[in-house]
Amino acid sequence: MSRAVAGPEIERLIQLLSKLPGLGPRSARRAALHLIQKKDQLLVPLTQAMEVAVDRVVVCSRCGNVDTSDPCTICSDQRRDPHMLVVVEDVADLWALERAGVLNARYHVLGGTLSPLDGVGPDDLSIDALVERVSADAVTEVILAVNATVEGQTTAHFITDRLAGLPVKVSRLAHGVPVGGELDYLDEGTLSAAIRSRTPF
């Protein structure tokens, strides 16, 4: 027996909220109620922020980041080294690296990884644009910050081949023990990579 608790407008709000990552049907219901009960403090400002996002968010034509300006905040930042380019699979990875805050470089979002089984070939990713950018901007180092998965590594090899012949250094992220990680819980691949890449103490 499932009856409508409230009018269809509220049910629709709940149903759409439940599509957000991190919210299920039950927490979407709680979120909807929270929004409705905090109308002036939360529902109205969040609605306005989303209207702004609908109107103004664009994909950066240079790097593929999402922002309210094109070129994006990062591409327009004159203090960043224009000769170092960090290649990532998607925008979430770009944001994660920015949170770490260790880089002062620019980015290039591929839009995925090579995956023949899913029908994703080189033309579906922004690899040509990357090669062009490397030449045009006189990039001296490309850091391949792709995921440590089979698809990520395949894509990294493909990009390295495409960049061969250009005067650019290509590097990748180090493999090893995550900071705070316990050896007992790590897989053999990570452990052997950490031993191979051991550093003087």
Added chain:
Amino acid sequence: MSRAVAGPEIERLIQLLSKLPGLGPRSARRAALHLIQKKDQLLVPLTQAMEVAVDRVVVCSRCGNVDTSDPCTICSDQRRDPHMLVVVEDVADLWALERAGVLNARYHVLGGTLSPLDGVGPDDLSIDALVERVSADAVTEVILAVNATVEGQTTAHFITDRLAGLPVKVSRLAHGVPVGGELDYLDEGTLSAAIRSRTPF
């Protein structure tokens, strides 16, 4: 080192999303990115649903439920027994009971519980309105579906005193073992209540 990953409009969207129950700063970032990347499928419809909520959601003047009509869907439902009233602390409890779907009654939302330490007295809850409704609608049974907390039970006692003298039966939810619950994980209070209220098998 914390730099803006994107323009202030996106940072504001993330910050507001992180105020939803169930979303923290990290999952709010993921939700914002998901919204932006699914603009037509999710961001636009959700924004519209929230605009509708801003414009149309009201508190039911009879029972205190939130809905897009006043009286609300439940109060307007002619198939519900008008003589049975379920008293709940807040709208979330009302929705939870409706999901169970076992009741065909109407509700009365108190808006909280008596809590002298927090300065919540009888005048801050809709207790007077409850007593009036019981008389006016010729209610024959009031079910006190308040939380099994000290505040909830205090409030239940207070309401029972206020209803004394009116021709109405007052009941409360049964205490006992939750369905699917394991005895080993239950507290002593629940177990002794379950034994005291044991039923023939």
